[in-house]
Amino acid sequence: MAPHRQSRQIATGAAEMAVALITGGAGFIGSNLADALSADGRVVHVVDDLSNGDPRRLPPDAELHRVDVRDGEALERVVADAAPRTIFHLAAQADVRRAVEEPTHDAGVNIVGTINVLEAARKVGARVVFASTGGAAYGEYEGLPIPTSEEHAPRPLSQYGMSKVAAEGYCLLYERLYGLETAVLRLANVYGPRQDPHGEAGVVAIFCGCVLAGRAPKVFGDGLQTRDYVYVGDVVRAFLAAESGPVGRTVNIGTGAESSVLDLIDGLGIPTPPEFAPARAGELQRSALDASLARSLYDWEPLMSLRAGLQATLASARSAAEHPDRRAPGAFDAALAPPAGRA
Ligand code: NAD
Numbered sequence: 001m002a003p004h005r006q007s008r009q010i011a012t013g014a015a016e017m018a019v020a021l022i023t024g025g026a027g028f029i030g031s032n033l034a035d036a037l038s039a040d041g042r043v044v045h046v047v048d049d050l051s052n053g054d055p056r057r058l059p060p061d062a063e064l065h066r067v068d069v070r071d072g073e074a075l076e077r078v079v080a081d082a083a084p085r086t087i088f089h090l091a092a093q094a095d096v097r098r099a100v101e102e103p104t105h106d107a108g109v110n111i112v113g114t115i116n117v118l119e120a121a122r123k124v125g126a127r128v129v130f131a132s133t134g135g136a137a138y139g140e141y142e143g144l145p146i147p148t149s150e151e152h153a154p155r156p157l158s159q160y161g162m163s164k165v166a167a168e169g170y171c172l173l174y175e176r177l178y179g180l181e182t183a184v185l186r187l188a189n190v191y192g193p194r195q196d197p198h199g200e201a202g203v204v205a206i207f208c209g210c211v212l213a214g215r216a217p218k219v220f221g222d223g224l225q226t227r228d229y230v231y232v233g234d235v236v237r238a239f240l241a242a243e244s245g246p247v248g249r250t251v252n253i254g255t256g257a258e259s260s261v262l263d264l265i266d267g268l269g270i271p272t273p274p275e276f277a278p279a280r281a282g283e284l285q286r287s288a289l290d291a292s293l294a295r296s297l298y299d300w301e302p303l304m305s306l307r308a309g310l311q312a313t314l315a316s317a318r319s320a321a322e323h324p325d326r327r328a329p330g331a332f333d334a335a336l337a338p339p340a341g342r343a
Pocket of ligand 1: 023024025026027028050051052053054068069090092094109113131132134187190
């Protein structure tokens with residue numbers, strides 16, 4: 001199967017040939033989105049300061065602009081030159097622990113950076129699709145149903161969740177004030193190819209690193225804490241749907257299913273028994289997103305099963321470890337395609 005074929009099937013209508021700009025495009029989710037757009041024949045510009053991104057993740061025809069989203073003037077120049085129809089705004093300080101330790105840095109990137117993106121977008125009339133967060137935004141409080149729908153109030157339990165909710169508010173404000181087209185996607189726990197297995201990345205990437213190194217996975221707490229793990233290929237389809245879907249909406253993107261840390265170990269087939277460590281203070285116990293609104297607004301639903309997605313992630317991590325000089329396969333690469341009939 002030709003690489004990217006699945007993504008070709010999902011772009012729609014007027015958006016098809018228009019220029020797209022992705023902030024944070026050299027990151028995990030952004031580079032998979034860049035692949036899908038590029039495979040659809042779109043001109044793709046990427047704005048990334050490479051603080052956590054890797055230019056080698058990008059498709060060869062994407063144009064990288066090494067710009068910090070906090071630098072409003074530089075960003076505005078890039079956006080004015082590229083004249084995108086859509087800005088997918090994914091650049092963020094996305095490390096919860098860093099946000100707790102350096103809340104003003106977090107707010108600078110996530111709030112001021114978003115305001116800069118909105119200002120630049122309104123000058124060229126681009127739509128902004130903003131990558132917000134589900135679990136970190138809703139938090140965990142008495143009476144909050146799980147899976148959680150958008151009608152429940154966000155009550156973040158971290159500076160990261162708070163800065164994302166504030167940035168969401170700016171998106172909707174710019175729509176009210178200037179008629180700017182915006183869509184906010186509250187993402188569940190995204191996993192998949194190109195997630196960084198080193199350092200502070202998501203648990204799936206860390207566990208893939210353990211498999212490859214033959215190390216025991218480390219589990220904080222009893223391993224029964226749950227999250228809603230959604231495959232990056234499914235998330236990319238949601239971004240593309242939001243590009244031509246209704247504006248002014250805040251929409252959950254998740255599977256609605258809760259999976260525990262121990263489920264991940266099982267799904268990855270890790271043979272070494274985990275090492276248990278004390279639970280981390282402030283960690284949510286349960287989280288999952290009700291994506292019924294995405295279903296009705298975008299006709300979107302997650303297609304990748306957790307087990308197949310975990311195996312695709314592991315295959316990509318293995319390939320990246322074996323061929324560090326090559327571009328790591330993304331969610332739309334043929335070798336990692338989901339089983340026939342899905343996605
Ligand atoms: P990532 O760290 O891989 O990607 C973020 C990219 O933004 C990186 O390439 C980084 O270099 C870039 N960046 C950071 N600060 C920047 C700045 N000041 N200027 C320009 N570029 C900057 O993270 P990801 O997992 O791909 O997440 C993408 C987006 O999705 C983020 O906004 C994140 O908050 C959101 N999100 C992710 C998840 C998840 O599970 N991965 C869940 C919910 C929301």
